[in-house]
Amino acid sequence: MTGATGTVPFVDLGWQHAEIAAEVDEGFGRVLDATAFIDGPDVGAFEEEFARFSGRQHCIGVANGTDAIELGLRAHGIGRGDEVILPANTFIATAEAVDRAGATPVLVDCDPRHLLVDPDLVAERLTDRTRAVVGVHLYGQIAPMERLAEVVRNAGHDRVALFEDAAQAQGATRNGLGIGSWGTAATSFYPGKNLGAYGDGGAVLTDDDEVDRLVRAIRNHGSARRYYHDVKGVNSRLDTLQAVVLRAKLARLEKWNTLRREAADRYAELLGDLDGVELPGTMEHNVHVWHLYVVRVDRREDVMESLRDAGVGVAIHYPVPVHRHPAFAELGYAEGSFPVAESTAPRIMSLPMFPGITAGQQERVASALRAAIS
Numbered sequence: 001m002t003g004a005t006g007t008v009p010f011v012d013l014g015w016q017h018a019e020i021a022a023e024v025d026e027g028f029g030r031v032l033d034a035t036a037f038i039d040g041p042d043v044g045a046f047e048e049e050f051a052r053f054s055g056r057q058h059c060i061g062v063a064n065g066t067d068a069i070e071l072g073l074r075a076h077g078i079g080r081g082d083e084v085i086l087p088a089n090t091f092i093a094t095a096e097a098v099d100r101a102g103a104t105p106v107l108v109d110c111d112p113r114h115l116l117v118d119p120d121l122v123a124e125r126l127t128d129r130t131r132a133v134v135g136v137h138l139y140g141q142i143a144p145m146e147r148l149a150e151v152v153r154n155a156g157h158d159r160v161a162l163f164e165d166a167a168q169a170q171g172a173t174r175n176g177l178g179i180g181s182w183g184t185a186a187t188s189f190y191p192g193k194n195l196g197a198y199g200d201g202g203a204v205l206t207d208d209d210e211v212d213r214l215v216r217a218i219r220n221h222g223s224a225r226r227y228y229h230d231v232k233g234v235n236s237r238l239d240t241l242q243a244v245v246l247r248a249k250l251a252r253l254e255k256w257n258t259l260r261r262e263a264a265d266r267y268a269e270l271l272g273d274l275d276g277v278e279l280p281g282t283m284e285h286n287v288h289v290w291h292l293y294v295v296r297v298d299r300r301e302d303v304m305e306s307l308r309d310a311g312v313g314v315a316i317h318y319p320v321p322v323h324r325h326p327a328f329a330e331l332g333y334a335e336g337s338f339p340v341a342e343s344t345a346p347r348i349m350s351l352p353m354f355p356g357i358t359a360g361q362q363e364r365v366a367s368a369l370r371a372a373i374s
Ligand SMILES: *Cc1c(COP(=O)(O)O)cnc(C)c1O
Pocket: 064, 065, 066, 067, 090, 091, 093, 094, 136, 138, 165, 167, 168, 187, 188, 189, 190, 200, 201, 202
């Protein structure tokens, strides 16, 4: 999949597979021999390894990242009648998970530089019904969680829990702290994520023993003991084959995130002097893991077409803010409610970014972008 000469894929998962192929073969063989497809020993081992990697007490594997958010909220007792604040510019799953938990998503705008949730706007939306605030670590850097904690504290809302949507931020840190340091965190192992499975997967990370116990029960039909059901649960388990892949990838994640950072630095060098392209920035105190490299341009559709014609894979994350989707029209936000999210959505464009992208490929992206802009 590294592509014919001259083309640069948007993402190349083949490079990652080549690095772990032998380990995955061996691990899959082990699982097939034991026929331990659900809750095999690799699941527990992965949970322990990923908790340690993130600096957390507990990691609970689940079926996908959307479930991870939902189960985390439910384990905190959040549901019908409750409000959960989240940014308008995120992948739709953040809002879906809140809705599935039975709560009402309350949207806020983001800051124009980093496109992360704006804590001052969160302060304005806190009510007596607010039970959680979700910081989304969009594109690979951690949202200003300590400031979210501060606005919640200053408002005297001690019933409000902080959550982290860390689907795009495995390995990211803020002030030296890993994901889940400010509240219960949910992450996704969708194949294209920084830590991706060979199918769907997700996890909840927490330091709270009770949240750990409840998420473990809810993911498995609400039972701690087989066929005895204490709470209403769901079927949302991480399967053993995925855990094998995730263990192999986790052992290399630090290195792969470093390669992403080097690629981001190289884009900054190649594109820094190019008028008409706004480059992404890293918020102070953050170590970014560059899940996505999102630039902003005018006449985006023309620029994308020109890049594609030049054999460069590009994408948009995300073309439509949550409140502008028909699926969430019921929330009742008019156009113009979130000016930053709305004005950047038509200008953002994600460039190829993956561990294994070569300097030559990035140079081809840069020269195609240069040609497209001029
Ligand atoms: C990928 C993603 C999710 C959902 O993860 P799935 O595993 O696809 O359910 C949630 N939030 C964000 C920000 C994501 O990027």
